[in-house]
Amino acid sequence: MTARPPAGPPQVVLVGPPGAGKTTVGRVLAARLGLEYRDTDADIETTAGKPIPEIFIDEGEPHFRGLEREAVRAALTGHGGVLSLGGGAVMDEGTRARLTGLPVVFLDVGLHDAVRRVGLDAPRPLLAVNPRQKWRELMDARRPLYTEVARAVVSTDDRTPEDVADAVLDALQLKDA
Numbered sequence: 001m002t003a004r005p006p007a008g009p010p011q012v013v014l015v016g017p018p019g020a021g022k023t024t025v026g027r028v029l030a031a032r033l034g035l036e037y038r039d040t041d042a043d044i045e046t047t048a049g050k051p052i053p054e055i056f057i058d059e060g061e062p063h064f065r066g067l068e069r070e071a072v073r074a075a076l077t078g079h080g081g082v083l084s085l086g087g088g089a090v091m092d093e094g095t096r097a098r099l100t101g102l103p104v105v106f107l108d109v110g111l112h113d114a115v116r117r118v119g120l121d122a123p124r125p126l127l128a129v130n131p132r133q134k135w136r137e138l139m140d141a142r143r144p145l146y147t148e149v150a151r152a153v154v155s156t157d158d159r160t161p162e163d164v165a166d167a168v169l170d171a172l173q174l175k176d177a
């Protein structure tokens, strides 16, 4: 199926911590719905012209967060498909306000599965040292924010990306869309 061109607000927005599967499940959802997929991390890398770990090294986290705020703003206004945010995007108050009323799903994951997953994936600078402790600290600080912005929460522990995508479609009542 050909992805429909972007128009209007996104049909699905995925939030959650690193390793929840936002990028993986977002792609599955976009394919199932025949919509375009967008990921703010990829948009930031395009804008900066380098990978996220290098942005953290060269310019620091506050600079990255500024790029992220702008990437989310642009994606929310110009994209009618499936959108995955980076795990820390919800820390920005303006971003949380922009998510109000949108079909946001919090992909939840426990420490065990998250650390197993991110250990196998591209580097995440925030988790470079002592990933278990860092991940737990991130989640303690952010869980209330993910919950605040989400219309639905979907657990991803012991589930394949396809099963998670099914649960997201159920939660948003998009099964027959």
Ligand SMILES: Nc1ncnc2c1ncn2[C@@H]1O[C@H](COP(=O)(O)OP(=O)(O)O)[C@@H](O)[C@H]1O
Residues within 6 Å of the ligand: 016, 017, 018, 019, 020, 021, 022, 023, 024, 025, 087, 117, 118, 120, 121, 156, 159, 160, 161, 164
């Ligand atoms: N439900 C799942 N079960 C097993 N592995 C998964 C699942 N979802 C994602 N992964 C794997 O975990 C890693 C991180 O996934 P990713 O989609 O990048 O997460 P996020 O974008 O939330 O940080 C990838 O290697 C991906 O293949």
Ligand SMILES: O=C(O)C1=C[C@@H](OP(=O)(O)O)[C@@H](O)[C@H](O)C1
Residues within 6 Å of the ligand: 016, 017, 018, 019, 022, 023, 041, 052, 085, 086, 087, 088, 089, 124, 125, 126, 138
């Ligand atoms: O949690 C975070 O602060 C971050 C999560 C990453 O995205 P994923 O959640 O897709 O891994 C990426 O935006 C950056 O490394 C910072």
Ligand SMILES: [Mg+2]
Residues within 6 Å of the ligand: 022, 023, 024, 041, 084, 085, 086
């Ligand atoms: Mg991601």
